[in-house]
Amino acid sequence: MSVRASLNPRAAARGRVAMEGSLGDRILRGLCIAAGLLAGGTLLAVAYQVISGARLSISTFGLPFLVHSAWAPNLGHFGAAVMLYGTAVSSAIALLISTPVAIAIAIYLSMLAPRAVRIVVGPLVEMLAAIPSVILGLWGIIVLAPFMQRHVEPALHGVLGFIPIFGPAQTTGLGVFTAGVILTVMVVPIIASLSRDLFLSVPRELTDAAESVGATRWEVIRGVVLPTTVSGVSAAIMLGLGRALGEAIAVASVIGAGNVVHVSTFETGNSLAARIALDFAYIVSNLHTASLFYLALILLVFGLLTNLIARQIASRYDVHRTFA
Template identity: 60%
Template structure:
């Protein structure tokens, strides 16, 4: 090294000045770029805070009028200025848990298939197809639900389920249309599957092959490898994925508003109409006239925001706590 560097000639005053000017420009440039980037990042944080603030602010009149009793009150009569979220909360819980109970096992199985079973060629085709399912806009899925799925459910599923399992109150007699809690849950199931499936596929792919081969060498069948090696090492990530799917199901407004039938009562039967928090906002906000009606819809938004943030934060916490870093929806 020593031989290659010639001793620097003493800088002429002019070169020195231009270099120092350039250095100064660079220093300013560094600062400016850093500043802009920091500002953008802080803006994102500010947006989240503002979202919470503005939604709560919008709900303030309803919060002060109805208090926490809003959560259990089941009357919703805009004409009489009486509002309660009870039946909507019920509908949200029913549809989301139905969607998760049906969707999660299917989605996890798809994840297993794509990561461990499918030949490479098939995986290359099926993987993007499953993700395409998530790319279909909810309004189109909802429209399809109204015109294709709901009549099909009405003609085939409802009589069959009522006939065979009618002793359970949740499978009541068939109604006049297929617009029901049941159809809405099926639509939500379709939406939840691609989210959970693609996250769990990535989780399963990350399980070290050595461990799986070791189990196989000890004589474990494929299922035993999954049960004994793959599942235990990924369970926390899978739970986080399910929570993200749950967040999606809770917050879906448009498709549910289209197929659930906008009923305001609590029914045991899944084949009757119902409504969810998000769907009620989408359904009534454009037509809401009184301030109290709007504020009540904002109050529904506050409830939704709280539930959504809790499930999302839990998912992130599980992801970080147990070392899985990709706990994020698509």
């Protein structure tokens, strides 16, 4: 081998390049593996810390913790029901409003809008996601909550008041519904920008085919674009849900820190993330700490689950895998 290499300068050069390449490759490989392990390790470490931190609360309350609504640190009463309810309802409201809005924005930006509008509005939608959540929370307290209390909530109560979730408006406008609206603002850019990219990635041949048999623009969207991207859009919605479930500051600002489960969404409530963020400053006992970790564990499980489901959906029917 060395003889052949020395006889042929070109081969020798090639050999050297290959050697250097392999050394560089090995370093790069090592760095990437280390980075990958670090990410996985962090996740495991956090999960372990959360579980061990929650151990005292888990052994004291067990699973009934999930359905008890009392949260009185001074009396040693802890239950997650109010927070679970607040998280679930505010996230559900956020998804119900943001999904159709975000998909409409994505359709408009990817297929209907003139180029000039796309160039301006597209980045604006993404920038909506860049607003720090504490600023959204502040805006929620000062602007959104009074507006909801004065205009939106009375109107909804007037029209849909026969449904218990639309009860009479309360004094401040702080509540689960307002939290859901704030979350909508945070979730829309995620779903909209992901969906827009998905719609743009629909192969041109497919939309051409649909147009060549006399389909209208709407028929192309409904019959070809949406069906071929449904899994990706569902995954985007799940990622939006993950964002809504975990948001602490903005929700804490407007949800009103209530301690009771109300059927009406205009009443105050609390969410898992908001409770954890606010309570850590006022720890009164070890059991209190452990109960906050218990809430954190629930939140972690939800977060991981939505992420796993999103991946599962996205990989199940991938347009680009079946139609390369």
